[in-house]
Amino acid sequence: MSDGPAVLAVETATDACSVALALGGELRSRHEVVPRQHQQRLFAMIHELAGSAPLAALGLDLIAYGRGPGSFTGLRIAAAAAQGLAFSLGLPIAGVPTLAIQAQTALRRGEAAPGSVILSTIDARIGELYWALYDCTDELPRALSEPAVCRPEALPVSRLAAEVASGRPLYLVGSGAAFADAMPAGLPAFAGSAPALLPEAEDLVPLARACLAAGEAGSAAGVAPLYVQGGDRWKTLAEQGRAR
Template sequence: MKLLALDTSSEGCSAALWLDGQITERFELAPRGHTRLLMPMVRELLAERGLKPSDLDALAFARGPGSFTGVRIATGVIQGFAWGLDLPVVPVSSLAAVALSAMEQHQLADGSGVAVAFDARMSEVYWATFACRDGLPAMQGNERVCHPENVSLPDPDTTTDGWFGAGQGWKFVDGMPEAIATRIRSIDTSLVPRASQVARLAIPAFHAGQAVPAEQAQPVYVRDEVTWKKLPGRE
C-alpha cells in the first residue's frame, strides 16, 4: 500500500510516505514556512521512490486540533490531492499523533497512559488522554479545549503503568490541578505532531474502514466558533 501523510498542525511541517510498511519522512520546524515547504517535501518523497501522485492508494493528514492556519493548509492540500486523484483520505488526530510519538520515543508499554496537551493560546490547552494498547494510543473520552486548571485524567484503574505527559501544553503544568501532577511520572514538552506518526495511525484506520472522500476530509478545531470553508465550488 502506498499512502501519503501530511502534517502542518503545529510549528512542525512534515510529509511522510508509507510504502508497504516502510516510512520515509521530511520534517522541519518552521512556524511560518508550511506553505513554502510542504509541496517540495511531497515532490521529494515521491521522486525518491520513483512514484507519481497517481500511484498513491490513499492519503492521510493531521486534522487538528492545533494551529488554525496550519490545520487549514494540510486540509486544503489533502482535499486537492484527494479530489484530483479520487483518493480516500484518513483524518488523524494531531493529539493522537503526539501520543504515538511519546509511546515510540519513550518506549511506553501497554498499560501506560499518555496525557497530551497543546498550547491552544488564550491561556488554554487542547487536551486528550490515551491508553497504550497493542502498540497504539486509544483515546479515552473526547478531545477538548480548556484552561489548564480544568484538565483531568481518567479513573486510576484506566492504566496500570502510570501516566506520561506529552506536548508543549505541559509547560502550563504549574497551573494544572495538583492531583494531575502527582499522577504524571514524566513529561516531554518537545513532542509535536509528525507525518510519520500520522501515517502509522492512518494504516490501521484505513483497514478499519475509516477513510473518507475528499469533501469529508475536514479539520477539527475543537473550538466551536471556528468554521472552515471548503475549496471553491465544493459543497
C-alpha cells in the first residue's frame, strides 16, 4: 500500500463486516463474515485497528464507506457509522459503490485479470441480483454502468456482449454469481467466476483516495446510501446522464 491520505474505511453491505485503516503507507484491516452482527462488531473492529490511540489522534484525512447496493440494514449501519465519525472528527467523507469495491477485491485477489471486464454482482434476495459492469483496463475499476437490480434472466445481453466484443475476458464475481445458470444463454462466456467473493474494506481505500483526489469527497451531511429498487430499467451511464 503506497503512502497517501490517511483513510478509515468501512463496508457492511453484505454478510461481511469489513474495516480498514490506512496510515503512513501501512494498511491494517479486519474482515469478518458475520451475518446480522455488523452492529455489534463494527466499532469493536475499528478500535482493534486503532489500538490504544484515540481516533482523533491518528491524523486521519478521510472517512470512507461502501454505499451499496446491498442489505438495507447493512447500508444504514455503514452510512451512520461513517457519518458519525466524519462529524465527530471534522473530516470529509467518501461513499463508493459496493459493487466497485468488490471488483477491486476481485482484481487484488486474482479472481479477475487486469485488462478484463468484471460483472460484479450481489444476491439481492427474492430471486434478483444487484449488478454493475466495470472496465479493469486502468489501475482502478471504471464503471461502465450504474448499479442496477434485475432478475438474472433479464441481464442485458447486447450490452455485455458489446463490452467484450474486442476479445477482452469477462469475469463474474460476487454472490449473484450463484444465479449463473439462470442468466441468458446469449451472454458471453465467463473467463472465471467467484461466487464466494465479498467486498473488502481494504479495497475501498484506493477508490476513496481517488474520490478525494478528484474532489468528489463531501461533508458528513451528504451521506447517501445507494438503495437500488426493483423494476428500474437498466441504463448506460450516458443514458442516465441525459435523463438528469
